[in-house]
Structure formats: structure tokens, C-alpha cells
Amino acid sequence: AVRPETDAARYPASGGREVYAAANPSGDLVLTDRCAQPVLTRVRWTDDAGLLLEGTCPPASAGPVELVLRHSGHQEENTVAVEREAEAFRASVAPGAVASLAGVLPLAEGRWFPFLRERGETDPDRYLPLRLAPQLHAALPSHQEAGGRRFTLQRRFHDRLCLESGSVLAVRERGAYGQRRLREAYTAARGGALREAVLYASFDGRQYSDSPRAVHEELARRDTGAAHLWVVRDQQAAVPPGVRPVTLYSAEWYEALARSRWIVTNTHLPEWFERAEGQYVVQTWHGTPLKRVGRDLEGTRHADAAYMASMPRRSAQWSVLVSPNSFSTPVLRRAFGYTGEVLECGYPRNDLL
Structure with missing residues (x-):
């Protein structure tokens, strides 16, 4: 069993892989041999109803990366710029005001999953899902009102970050x-x-x-x-x-x-x-x-x-x-x-x- 306050650990391996050590949903220590994936170490709402995401991601390539929000239903995508320094990355999202072909609009109703991808990549199988460090689990779900609707940060599939855009209809x-x-x-x-x-x-x-x-x-x-x-x-x-x-x-x-x-x-x-x-x-x-x-x-x-x-x-x-x-x-x-x-x-x- 893993103590709740114990941070996850990652150990680089060859070929762009890593060994990731963290608690599973039952609280037991699990070692996972996997492709190097981004892990969020800080997630918070800002004063202007924005969302700040910070984490680490071992560089799988030397090229620039971007954050993509992908709808779980109709697969619509919205991209966001990413600041990156060595293995650390940082991105800021405004879910109530996202640029689109129709103008600046709120994210459509439904669940949006964030990924990192090489800039210009279009194959979803090559996207890297953003996973939450164990110490962030207890802080979710969290909510923010913006653009006439409620946005909810939550966990799905144990450690995947999910942003849910609520209905604009009154209850x-x-x-x-x-x-x-x-x-x-x-x-x-x-x-x-x-x-x-x-x-x-x-x-x-x-x-x-x-x-x-x-x-x-x-x-x-x-x-x-x-x-x-x-x-x-x-x-x-x-x-x-x-x-x-x-x-x-x-x-x-x-x-x-x-x-x-x-x-x-x-x-x-x-x-x-x-x-x-x-x-x-x-x-x-x-x-x-x-x-x-x-x-x-x-x-x-x-x-x-x-x-x-x-x-x-x-x-x-x-x-x-x-x-x-x-x-x-x-x-x-x-x-x-x-x-x-x-x-x-x-x-x-x-x-x-």
C-alpha cells in the first residue's frame, strides 16, 4: 500500500519509455512500463475563470508541442499553446472563451479530455493524455462559472484529467x-x-x-x-x-x-x-x-x-x-x-x- 502523501515517481528507460511508480485505484503501488507520458503536478482555476495546467513530460522529440482539448463525443478539437522548458510544461486555457472558426465561444457541452501532441500532429493515436499526479486527486472535482455555464474539472479512468462543460439551459x-x-x-x-x-x-x-x-x-x-x-x-x-x-x-x-x-x-x-x-x-x-x-x-x-x-x-x-x-x-x-x-x-x- 502507498501512503496518500507519496508522490508518483518516474524512471527513464530507453526508446522513449519510462517506468512509472504510483498508486492504483485501490491504493496499491504499481510499476508501469509505458511510453513516456505527461503528468500534471498543478491544476488550478485562475481569478479570470481560466485554467492553469502545469506538469512534466520527458521530451520524446525535440519538436514543439501543443495542448489539444478533444470532445469525447463528436471528437471536436481545440488547440492551446504550451510553454515548455526541459521536461516541464505549462498551458493556460480559458474554457469560456475559446477561439474557433465561428469566433470566440465557450467550449461546447460535454466532456473534454486534454492531450499533448507534437505541433501539427493529426493522428489521435499519437496524442499523449494528461494524467494527474496522485496528490491532485483529492482536490477534484472542482467547479468554475464562466460564459454563462459551469465548468467542472474531474477525474476519469482513475488518473485522466477531464473538463466537463455544463448545459446552458436553466435547471x-x-x-x-x-x-x-x-x-x-x-x-x-x-x-x-x-x-x-x-x-x-x-x-x-x-x-x-x-x-x-x-x-x-x-x-x-x-x-x-x-x-x-x-x-x-x-x-x-x-x-x-x-x-x-x-x-x-x-x-x-x-x-x-x-x-x-x-x-x-x-x-x-x-x-x-x-x-x-x-x-x-x-x-x-x-x-x-x-x-x-x-x-x-x-x-x-x-x-x-x-x-x-x-x-x-x-x-x-x-x-x-x-x-x-x-x-x-x-x-x-x-x-x-x-x-x-x-x-x-x-x-x-x-x-x-
């Missing part, structure tokens, strides 16, 4: 019960007075992009006086000034679906959505259907009978379908079971061209 909005209550509130609000507002959604709130963005920019240029609301999923889209972000699945989102006079979307609205009297829904879709979509998936391995059966009911809630060209019009009508008005005018997103 009462989470889970099946909370969502059922909000849907009931949506149904009750749908018959009320409409607001002079436009609700935009691009790829289910994942982006500020595509034809909904083009429509917004033109309406903003015309200064119509309508309020502009943009659906944002998990804080993963940055919207410009003058646009109010509306969190997907929040109470505000349900209320906006029920009471916004105009809705502009490029994907399907929820199956339970029902257009209110006086509401106008513009379906721009998002491409020329050279692949199979909607009901045209019938007979393929991707076919979903319930999804295909819902197409006519969903499309009946559209006031108009924007078609990019004469080829797409009959395909979209057939694929979605749509019988309403089609505006075959090209996509707003392409007008710039």
Missing part, C-alpha cells in the same frame, strides 16, 4: 420533464398576440450563416423595425450586434416559436410545431438536392419510416418554400410532400455572387 428547462412543461407552455402561448419579430434558425442553431443570415442582413439594411432573434444551440454561434440570441430548447425559444410573426429557417422545425394564425414561415432549405432527402430516402439503409411519414405534416406549416432552381422545385416538393407556394428565385445566400 428547470433540462430533461424530459422540463421540456414537456415548456412544450405545454408553447401550446398555450400559440394563440396569443404575435410580436413584430423575425426568428431565424440556421442548421438548428449551430451557425450564423446561410440563407437565413442573408435574409437577416437584408432586413437589417432596410431597417424594417422588426426585432431580430437568432436561434443559438449551446452558445456555439456568434451573432452580430442588433440580433438577440435565443438558446435552443430554452423557455425563450419556445415562446419565440409561438409568438414571432415571421420565422426563417433552413432546416425542419420541430415535429410538434404548428404555425399560428398570422404567422409566416419561410423555408429556405440549404442546397440543391443531388442526394436523396426526405421521403426520397425510402428503400435505402438510411430510411426512417417515422421521419418520412412526418414530412407532409411538417411541410404543411411552411408559408413558402424557397427553391434554388427549376431542377430542385419538383424534387423538394416530392421529397417533403409539400403542396404549398414555391418561390423559385435562387437562394438568398447566393445573391452576393
Whole structure:
């Protein structure tokens, strides 16, 4: 058995390997012959809601290294610069403000595992996981609030560091019960007075992009006086000034679906959505259907009978379908079971061209 206060020890071996001596989950001493791996000796939150990581890593190569945060689900990656001196390394992460192609955003909801890798390496099998020295175990989990959500440092698989990004939804909005209550509130609000507002959604709130963005920019240029609301999923889209972000699945989102006079979307609205009297829904879709979509998936391995059966009911809630060209019009009508008005005018997103 190892005393709790005993530090881990590492002994260099040939070929980039090491013998690592530390306690296992049962508290017994284990000697491990392994590839040299980084070990964190200090982990702490900073005053500005940042995360400081310090540790040691025997140099496996002479090249520079970088820290990568990798999502356990969809494998998204974010890289962070690393300061290195001999075997010591240091990195600072701001989980509530990470640079991305969409701007500076919080880390998406879920578990993120940190690794060290040679700069430019893209093979995950060559990444080195960050492991916690035994003396750090007792200090976890620890929490920090930043960017409208809670971040939690915790251990996984005994000694792996894990950073969990929490939900942006309020506690009462989470889970099946909370969502059922909000849907009931949506149904009750749908018959009320409409607001002079436009609700935009691009790829289910994942982006500020595509034809909904083009429509917004033109309406903003015309200064119509309508309020502009943009659906944002998990804080993963940055919207410009003058646009109010509306969190997907929040109470505000349900209320906006029920009471916004105009809705502009490029994907399907929820199956339970029902257009209110006086509401106008513009379906721009998002491409020329050279692949199979909607009901045209019938007979393929991707076919979903319930999804295909819902197409006519969903499309009946559209006031108009924007078609990019004469080829797409009959395909979209057939694929979605749509019988309403089609505006075959090209996509707003392409007008710039």
C-alpha cells in the first residue's frame, strides 16, 4: 500500500519509455512500463475563470508541442499553446472563451479530455493524455462559472484529467420533464398576440450563416423595425450586434416559436410545431438536392419510416418554400410532400455572387 502523501515517481528507460511508480485505484503501488507520458503536478482555476495546467513530460522529440482539448463525443478539437522548458510544461486555457472558426465561444457541452501532441500532429493515436499526479486527486472535482455555464474539472479512468462543460439551459428547462412543461407552455402561448419579430434558425442553431443570415442582413439594411432573434444551440454561434440570441430548447425559444410573426429557417422545425394564425414561415432549405432527402430516402439503409411519414405534416406549416432552381422545385416538393407556394428565385445566400 502507498501512503496518500507519496508522490508518483518516474524512471527513464530507453526508446522513449519510462517506468512509472504510483498508486492504483485501490491504493496499491504499481510499476508501469509505458511510453513516456505527461503528468500534471498543478491544476488550478485562475481569478479570470481560466485554467492553469502545469506538469512534466520527458521530451520524446525535440519538436514543439501543443495542448489539444478533444470532445469525447463528436471528437471536436481545440488547440492551446504550451510553454515548455526541459521536461516541464505549462498551458493556460480559458474554457469560456475559446477561439474557433465561428469566433470566440465557450467550449461546447460535454466532456473534454486534454492531450499533448507534437505541433501539427493529426493522428489521435499519437496524442499523449494528461494524467494527474496522485496528490491532485483529492482536490477534484472542482467547479468554475464562466460564459454563462459551469465548468467542472474531474477525474476519469482513475488518473485522466477531464473538463466537463455544463448545459446552458436553466435547471428547470433540462430533461424530459422540463421540456414537456415548456412544450405545454408553447401550446398555450400559440394563440396569443404575435410580436413584430423575425426568428431565424440556421442548421438548428449551430451557425450564423446561410440563407437565413442573408435574409437577416437584408432586413437589417432596410431597417424594417422588426426585432431580430437568432436561434443559438449551446452558445456555439456568434451573432452580430442588433440580433438577440435565443438558446435552443430554452423557455425563450419556445415562446419565440409561438409568438414571432415571421420565422426563417433552413432546416425542419420541430415535429410538434404548428404555425399560428398570422404567422409566416419561410423555408429556405440549404442546397440543391443531388442526394436523396426526405421521403426520397425510402428503400435505402438510411430510411426512417417515422421521419418520412412526418414530412407532409411538417411541410404543411411552411408559408413558402424557397427553391434554388427549376431542377430542385419538383424534387423538394416530392421529397417533403409539400403542396404549398414555391418561390423559385435562387437562394438568398447566393445573391452576393
